[in-house]
Amino acid sequence: MAESGSISSAKISSGDAVSGRKEEILCQPCSRQDLQTTADVFCPDCDEFQCNACSKAHTVYAFMKNHKLVNATEVKSKPTSVDMKGMDNCEQHSKFLKFFCEDEKQLCCSTCAIVDHRKCHSVVEVQKIAGKSRPARSQLQKILEDVKSKSERIVNHTDSSKEQLSKDIKATFVEIKKMRADMNKMFDDLEAYVTRETDLFQTEVTNKLSKKRSSNEKHIADATKSLEIVDTVLENGTPSQQFIIEETLKKQVNELCKYVENECQQLQVATVSFRFDERLKLPPLPISDYVPGKLTLNYTLPETKKSVAPVVPQFKLTKITSIDLKQTGDDVGEPLYIGLDFLPDGRLVVVDNQNEKCVIYNEKLQTVGSYQLSYAPQSIVAISEEEVAITRGYHKIDFLRVSKSNDITLNRTCEVTTQYASICLKDDRHFVVGTLDNTIHFRIVSMSGEEKDFSISFPDKKYSVGTSACTYIRNTEKMILTDSHEHTVYIYDVASNTKVVVKDGQIKEPRGVAVGPSDCILVCSKGTNSIVQISQTGLILSSIKLDMNYPYRICVSKDKSVLAVTNSSKVKKKLQLFKLTGCM
The missing domain is CATH 4.10.640 (30s Ribosomal Protein S18)
Structure with a gap:
């Protein structure tokens, strides 16, 4: 170079x-x-x-x-080469990045293109698409310049803030030194005052307690002596002797009992406390007027940039709308919605396992679109504004386009090696899927069909259709798995390979699971007809009863403001929408 x-x-x-x-x-x-x-x-x-x-x-x-x-x-100037700082090399294979996968929006070398993207539909050479529709000054440059400008402003702000903070601290200590002498005198006088008053009070209380103790020690001795007599007569005496002792001691014992009971009712506890008043007045005022000061350490933000208060973990549900799910003319039976999810614009997409359909609902739960499938679907997840993925259970995942006008078309089918049921997004390029009849209970699948496992130890058991569901919490890398047979919810920490086992009387036959506000866990408890809210540490936060039998599947909108739930009852199947609002 x-x-x-x-x-x-x-x-x-x-x-x-x-x-x-x-x-x-x-x-x-x-x-x-x-x-x-x-x-x-x-x-x-x-x-x-x-x-x-x-x-x-x-x-x-x-x-x-x-x-x-x-x-x-x-030659206007001698040609120069550009040092790419290694950014034009593949990190995995150390080869030049010559291709771009338009399906997964990823640069790749020749090895990546063959190994990792062989199932993708559009892998093109970089030189063929480079420069197309590129502005003279790229958006990347604008963003970087904006980042640089704002970062410089932050750096300048931090410097001035540190300088001002040093000045404030110095001024604070100057003020403290000015007040120290008067404050010391105030507390010296206060100690003398408290010592005098508490000494007098302690002497008075000690005398009263000593008298009470002495009196009740005598009662203990009298009761012990009488008990010995009664025990002896009841064990060895004749009936006549037992009657005489009973009548002789009755009056004495009743008086003693009444006295002791009265003493018990009047037991007092002597305490001493001292609380400062709310305002400080310095000597030479009377000691009763002395008041302490207050130190405040605080961060402040401009009025227009105040931080949002944290969302309260618990919430309440307010029903928005509800519909009964009934068999229509072209259905083979009553609908069974085995999977549902919200699109980013608020539309709800569901898959009907019974009638092999994908259905779209608007915010009023009015049907606005439908697509006939050729198989019984297992679950559905929204990938983007106009694309969803559906698990088929038979080693395939379908990708469907859902247009703004509610038209549904099949984009592509991805073949996999395992049967999958529940599905959710792990990140922008991968799913987390729950398995069927497999001892590995959930796996990671890329959008091109590559499969890999979490580093998690699972119990040696398998789940059949409808007996478990899973979801993933991105922010904390936690996997949630329901076990309907064991009435249990498992919370797996992917990073540490640990788990929390949640068992509670409020959880019976848990089915569907979703991530709610503040990343809490929402579980359909079929046996209690309720939605149970669980913290990530396994704490039961609330249990909300529903007016439907056997809640089965649940999902939450992208902005965490709306919840959808459906059931698996043989009669009165329902689909309901609720508004999610925080509460104490």
Whole structure:
């Protein structure tokens, strides 16, 4: 790579301040011999400006005969190469990035294209799409310049903030030193006052307690003596003796019992406390008027940029609308919505396992679109504003386009090696899917069909259709798995390979699961006809009863403001929407 400094060494400016003079390009080989000779040609292979004499070397040496010389006056500046800092190399295979996968929006080398993107439909060469519809000044440059400008403003703000903070701290200690003498005297007087008053009170209370203790020690002795007599007579005495002792001690015992009971009712606890008043007044005022000060350490933001208060973990549901799910003319039976999810614009997409359909609802739960499938679907997830993915259970995942006008078309089908049921997004390029009849209970699948496992230890058991569901919490990398047979919810921490087991009387036959506000966990409890809210640490936050039997599947809108739930009852199947609002 040519150094930028060699360009300036090949040129000098004759008469820098004289108009009409042109910049002169010097021969670089001559310049190294302290000679100033005008360059006549430029050799791209040698990367040099040369005079005619020096350029004759190209006719002398065989290895230079193919060099193409150009007129020096036609070269405005010596060509320079760009150091890409390794960004044009594949991190995995250390090869040049020559291709771009338009399906997954990812650069790739030749190996990536063959190995990782062989199932993708559009992998093109970079040089064929580079520069197409690119503005002169790219959006990337604008963003970086904006980031730089704002970062510089932040740096300046931090410097001024630190300076102001130092000034404030120094001023605070100056004020403290001014008040220290008066404050010390105030607390010395206060200690003397409290000592005097508490000593008097302690003496008075001690005398009362001593008298009470002495009196009740006598009661203990009397009761013990009488008990010994009663025990002896009841064990060894005749019935006559037992009657006599009963009648003789009855009055005495009743009086003693009444006295002791009265004492118990009047037990008192002596306490001492001291609380400062709300305002501080310094000496020479009376001690009763002394008041402490207050130190406040606080961050503040401009009024227009105040931070949003944290969302309260618990919430309440307010029903928006509800519909009964009934068999229509072309259905083979009553609908069974086995999967549902919200599109970013608020429309609800569902898959009907019974009638092999994909249906779209608007915010009023009015049917606005439908698509007939050729198989019984298992679950559905919204990938983007106009695309959804459906698990088929038979080693395939379908990708469907859902247009703004509610038309549904099949984009592509991705083949996989495992049977999958529930599905959710892990990130922009991968799913988390729940398995069927497999001891690995959930896996990661890329949108091109590549499969891999989490580093998690699973119990040796398998789940059949409808007996479990899973979801993923992106922010904390936690996997949630329901087990309807064990009445259990498992919370797996992917990072630490640990799990929390949640068992509670409020959770019976858990089915569908979703991530709610503040990343809480929402579970359909079929056996209690309710939605149970669980924290990520396994704490039961609330249980909300529903007016439907056997809640089965649940999902939450992208902005966490609306919840949809459906059931699996053989009669009165429903689909309901609720407004999610926080509460204490």
